Amino acid sequence: MWTGFKRIARSGFVGFWRNAYVSLAAIFVMTVTLFVFTSVLLLGQLLDASLTQIRDKVDINVYLVPTAQEEDILHLQTALESLPDVREVAYTSREEALAAFEEKHQDDELTIQALEELGDNPLGASLAVRAKETSQYESIDTFLRERQQEEDPENALIDRVNFFENKSAIDKLTSIIDAVEQSSYIAMLILIAATVLITFNTIRLAIYTTREEISIMRLVGAGNMFIRGPFILQGVMYGLIAGVLALLIMYPIVLWLGPGTQSFFQFSIFTYYITHFGSLFGIIVGVGIVLGAVSSAFAIARYLKV
């Protein structure tokens, strides 16, 4: 058993080395396909990050009258938070709203002066509501409007809800997010299928060049595993080397793209590459090894029928 394994391993390594051109060609093709695969993975992450960001920017604001009591506001906040569609509700008090307003307009003297003239804080508190999914804002809005209708007009709490101002933007975003997600899944599937097919055919060609040798091996009485083993090992080596190469080639590219993605998506692809290197390595090299081994096993099965 051990001797057999040792011989298969040695024969695999020697064959890999002596068929250097074929090995190089196979590794080259697999590197390209695994590189594409890595790019798809990283692009997917970038897309995810930007979609999450866009989602986070979507909310509806409930503006409350300036005279609203803090107690009532907190009561409304609790009610909103208990809705199943709501992810979070952020409370901005009157003072915080004023501070934010002042900061935003700090260079605009006219506005600051006008504010000082007023003396009192004219801004009301607000609640920013975030739904779990963008499609759920409508039901939250309905809830708020019903609540508004039930209020005593003399002693109203809710001033206005800005859902309708945002509605078309929210609807558009929802459909864009859905479309982008779906098409990226389809693109990924097509690319992965292409990768698998290209690798399979490359290895099949590599083995095709040795089909004569395989029939000789059978004629001198070599068993199937003894013939197949070295080829499968070679497939594993192609995958391993190609995976490492693909990741190495990716390094300068993500390094170059890092600052750009950071400023555009607020998500540095370089940071992601570095922090997730372990799992990326596992996935890419793992995919390479499995692809190489399975392709070899399939390709060689054809020539074992002598």
Place this chain on the structure above:
Amino acid sequence: MIYFDNVSKLYNGGSPAIEGVTFQVAPQEFVSVVGHSGAGKTTLLKLLIVEDKPSDGNVFFESVNVHSIPRGQLPQYRRKIGTIFQDFKLLSHKTAFENVAFAMEANGRSDEEIAENVPQALELVDLGDKLMSFPHELSGGEKQRVAIARAIVNQPDIIIADEPTGNLDPIATYEVVQILQKINDLGTTVIMTTHNKGVIDALERRVITMDEGKIIRDDASGKYVL
């Protein structure tokens, strides 16, 4: 030891490659099968090593019908037979030593046995100084001798040689036949196909003559008559 019982082989649609062939080979015999190209000599050998199946009839090896051997056990059966081909069929990416060692490795022999027997076998065919040469570095005669070393290294019961001298010059032909004779003298059955008249006439052993797929002569100490 070997018994062909009324064996026929038809290739798709064409005329039969061999038809109603019956003969026996006894242990330690040296049998030459002669005939023109297309007479069915190679088909006979292919049927014996189960590279092909007969359309009709049976082939027995030590009373086992070789075409009823399950696929998984074919390698074990083939290890009892050493095969030599006209085109040598060496593994081009392996050295002479590795080519011979491969047959032993496939047979599950230990590293010690390989280290001992492979040089001996190559010595026997007078290639003791070419152990590390690749096939493309060897002459035709040398390649054929490597193939013979590979065929005998597992001490098979029988050696099958399909036109072993077909690609060789007269001197190399003489050497190869000498080696085959030596192997036979040491007790191994040899079946050789050839159409080299000189070889047959010099051997003075049993000759089976084939024509158009049929055996037309079987002489105990034959000459090449066609």
